Amino acid sequence: MSSIAIELDQVVKEYPGRLALKGISFQVKKGRIHGFLGPNGAGKSTTMKIITGLLRANSGNVSIIEGERIGFLPENPPLYMNMKVEGYLQYVKNLYSLDKDHGGDSLEVIMKKCGLLDVKERLIRNLSKGYKQRVGIASTLVHNPEIIILDEPTVGLDPKAILEIRDLIKELSRNHTILLSTHQLYEANLLCEDITIINKGEILTTGEVSQIREKISGGQRLYVEVEGARSEILEKMVQELPIELRDQVLGDISSFKVLSKEAHDIRSRLSSFLAKEGCIVLSLKEETMDLEGIFKEVTFGVQDAQGN
Amino acid sequence: MLKGINFLVMKELKDYFSSPLVYVLASLFSGIMGLIFYNYLISSNEITNLSIIDTILLPTFGAMNFLLMFIVPLLTMGQFSEEKKNQTLDLIMMSNLKPSAVIVGKFLSTFIVVFFLVALTFIFPIILGLSGFSDWGLVFTNYLAIYLSVMAYISVGLFASTLTENQIISVVVTFCILFALLLLVNMAQVTDNYIVGLIIQYFSIGFHHAHFSRGQLVSFNFIYYFSFVGFFFFLTHKSVEARRW
Ligand SMILES: Nc1ncnc2c1ncn2[C@@H]1O[C@H](COP(=O)(O)OP(=O)(O)OP(=O)(O)O)[C@@H](O)[C@H]1O
Ligand SMILES: [Mg+2]
Numbered sequence: 157m158s159s160i161a162i163e164l165d166q167v168v169k170e171y172p173g174r175l176a177l178k179g180i181s182f183q184v185k186k187g188r189i190h191g192f193l194g195p196n197g198a199g200k201s202t203t204m205k206i207i208t209g210l211l212r213a214n215s216g217n218v219s220i221i222e223g224e225r226i227g228f229l230p231e232n233p234p235l236y237m238n239m240k241v242e243g244y245l246q247y248v249k250n251l252y253s254l255d256k257d258h259g260g261d262s263l264e265v266i267m268k269k270c271g272l273l274d275v276k277e278r279l280i281r282n283l284s285k286g287y288k289q290r291v292g293i294a295s296t297l298v299h300n301p302e303i304i305i306l307d308e309p310t311v312g313l314d315p316k317a318i319l320e321i322r323d324l325i326k327e328l329s330r331n332h333t334i335l336l337s338t339h340q341l342y343e344a345n346l347l348c349e350d351i352t353i354i355n356k357g358e359i360l361t362t363g364e365v366s367q368i369r370e371k372i373s374g375g376q377r378l379y380v381e382v383e384g385a386r387s388e389i390l391e392k393m394v395q396e397l398p399i400e401l402r403d404q405v406l407g408d409i410s411s412f413k414v415l416s417k418e419a420h421d422i423r424s425r426l427s428s429f430l431a432k433e434g435c436i437v438l439s440l441k442e443e444t445m446d447l448e449g450i451f452k453e454v455t456f457g458v459q460d461a462q463g464n
Numbered sequence: 465m466l467k468g469i470n471f472l473v474m475k476e477l478k479d480y481f482s483s484p485l486v487y488v489l490a491s492l493f494s495g496i497m498g499l500i501f502y503n504y505l506i507s508s509n510e511i512t513n514l515s516i517i518d519t520i521l522l523p524t525f526g527a528m529n530f531l532l533m534f535i536v537p538l539l540t541m542g543q544f545s546e547e548k549k550n551q552t553l554d555l556i557m558m559s560n561l562k563p564s565a566v567i568v569g570k571f572l573s574t575f576i577v578v579f580f581l582v583a584l585t586f587i588f589p590i591i592l593g594l595s596g597f598s599d600w601g602l603v604f605t606n607y608l609a610i611y612l613s614v615m616a617y618i619s620v621g622l623f624a625s626t627l628t629e630n631q632i633i634s635v636v637v638t639f640c641i642l643f644a645l646l647l648l649v650n651m652a653q654v655t656d657n658y659i660v661g662l663i664i665q666y667f668s669i670g671f672h673h674a675h676f677s678r679g680q681l682v683s684f685n686f687i688y689y690f691s692f693v694g695f696f697f698f699l700t701h702k703s704v705e706a707r708r709w
Pocket of ligand 1: 171172174176194195196197198199200201202203231339
């Protein structure tokens with residue numbers, strides 16, 4: 157039984173004239189990476205600010221595991237542009253250690269972890285967005301918190317930086333409980349053990365990724381273009397493979413969408429089947445299921461359950 | 465609390481003295497004040513204690529006070545607005561520092577900067593002293609008045625900078641509040657209701673400033689300045705706390 161690091165109970169937040177959180181409840185287990193998933197305006201940042209105490213809820217309860225400190229990286233990292241990287245981290249460390257020293261890694265170690273050693277004498281103003289984000293993440297570590305909360309840590313970064321930040325988050329998860337928000341299902345899948353999905357201020361589902369994935373019917377989605385496909389071949393394919401077809405356009409070059417009914421990768425079976433039938437696969441593109449789709453699926457599931 | 469305030473004051477002072485703004489303002493201030501003082505000096509032909517007071521000292525302090533109404537808001541404009549814009553206010557709010565400590569820290573550091581700015585003019589009475597002037601009590605109360613007014617300006621400026629993420633707006637709001645308070649003296653003269661006139665007059669910074677510049681130390685003037693600063697502290701505190709809602 158793992159203990160609970162953060163627990164929200166019926167948290168309501170109303171901005172002037174707008175109900176942002178409609179009584180949300182979920183738990184973050186200690187030592188796990190928890191993904192907080194939702195489209196723009198769902199209430200992710202609001203929830204995180206309430207957990208960190210920057211905002212007050214109108215009603216409901218937030219409990220944090222006894223005496224644990226939280227490191228928080230807001231959507232825009234809070235940086236003093238005219239400070240140098242090391243100076244800034246030292247400043248934040250001092251700011252959070254006014255009452256007592258919280259121990260933990262030295263700045264040198266933290267900067268090494270976050271790949272900042274090369275830029276430690278540079279002005280923050282002159283850093284690229286990816287590096288600013290790293291400085292932001294590093295600043296959440298200086299007071300040795302058990303819990304780290306990251307608000308969309310990879311948004312707006314280039315693909316290389318995204319990979320590096322994800323690696324960093326994975327690395328951090330060995331010693332910390334992490335709650336991170338994202339609007340990419342793919343990213344949540346990749347990084348998180350647990351997820352909570354929020355939409356319009358309501359929790360749609362929360363729990364372990366594997367269980368939620370089961371809830372969301374259908375696995376992989378592929379967009380396929382082939383040369384030389386005839387309708388008989390496609391019919392045969394639907395019978396032999398665990399798939400559904402959508403949006404078929406037949407012609408010299410045919411295209412269609414494939415929805416796999418199983419969780420595992422269907423691409424190799426699909427292309428070898430088509431090759432065997434004498435078709436040439438021109439392209440086979442995986443479509444990541446967008447949140448819209450997920451929400452349809454999840455809310456559909458909810459209605460289904462209520463209907464029964 | 466004290467440790468926290470000290471920490472913030474140090475940080476703010478470092479910021480002030482590492483940005484060009486303070487140096488630009490210091491050279492502007494000392495340049496303009498020097499010119500004004502020199503101007504009054506050469507245009508007064510008779511050199512007696514009384515004529516020095518009326519034709520050099522008081523006009524110079526008057527000009528200094530007026531100039532500081534422009535300079536102080538330029539110092540305070542970024543204090544909260546920049547921290548709001550860069551989200552660094554949240555960084556501080558997540559620490560154990562109380563909002564009041566943050567406000568006091570910013571207030572003190574700005575005051576220290578202006579203290580040294582004004583101290584550049586200590587040379588003026590010394591120059592007058594060399595030509596026989598000796599009413600040091602009046603010099604003292606005039607500087608006291610300047611510093612008390614500066615406190616009032618800083619408290620207004622800090623409040624205005626909590627209202628917005630935009631430094632320009634913050635500066636304009638500060639000017640508006642300060643000039644409105646300045647104009648209250650004139651309004652007091654316009655109204656023909658004696659009591660209303662007295663009340664309006666009481667709220668004006670200029671009215672209280674005048675006592676000091678004439679060399680009077682009256683307790684209600686101190687009460688006025690400290691309640692003025694206290695009131696804007698309160699507003700600033702409310703405004704910072706309002707972020708949580
Ligand atoms: N200070 C505020 N005043 C009024 N409404 C606000 C405020 N902050 C957020 N909102 C509203 O509350 C809702 C939730 O906002 P929030 O920022 O929490 O969403 P989010 O899930 O973080 O979105 P995003 O993915 O765009 O960051 C939105 O509809 C937003 O417009
Ligand atoms: Mg957000």
